Amino acid sequence: MIVGCWASMSPKAKKLKHRSSGSSESSESDEDNECCLLLETRLQTLEGSVTTLEGSVTTLEGSVTTLQGSFDTLQGSFDDLEGTVLALQGSVDALQDSVDTFQGSVDTLQGSVTDLEGTVTDLEGTVTDLEDTVNNPDPLEGLVFLEDNCVLAFRATAGIGQEVWAKYSANGTNDDGPLARSTLECGCLTVDGSLPCNTHYRSRLLDDWPGAQIDTVS
Secondary structure: OOOOOOOOOOHHHHHHHHHOOHHHHHHHHHHHHHHHHHHHHHHHHHHHHHHHHHHHHHHHHHHHHHHHHHHHHHHHHHHHHHHHHHHHHHHHHHHHHHHHHHHHHHHHHHHHHHHHHHHHHHHHHHHHHHHHHHHOOOOOOOOOEOOOOOEOOEEOOOOOOOOHHHHHOOOOOOOOOHHHHOOOOHHHHOOOOOOOOOOOEEOHHHOOHHHOOOOOOO
């Protein structure tokens, strides 16, 4: 490295310098050398500082690159996490739909159970009524009441080819039940001979005659 040192002097100072002795010239030369050495040292110090700054800049650039890579990695992780969250949200929504559907099914089933319980209660009431009917039969149930409030005990029909006495004396046989009545013509349950009848009508009252507390027979 070449370093130059110089000093600017006024014309008056140059005249004084020529008049100076040899020792003065030597002293000025030493000062110039010292000045050059000082400047060279400062220059070298500045060059070292520049080199240090360049190294720091390179280090910072490496750090920035590393940070950028870390940021990109974090961004990728965030994107993945966001996708996972969306997928989980979809699963939660689907699960909620399933829960709602299941709740609807439970409500429907609960309604069906309630209806079934009502039906069972009604059936129990019906069974109770039937048991009461069986245990405590109405002696008048199924009997045919005529307009004068008399009970039709027996009706014989002419011209049908059936023996009257055989039907009258057939204990345990009667036409009071709904099945038997379904086969009778309309006149069989009246005393109107003009209406058609296909059998001799016999009531169970004939079997219960002794204990029927009958007041009038017509």
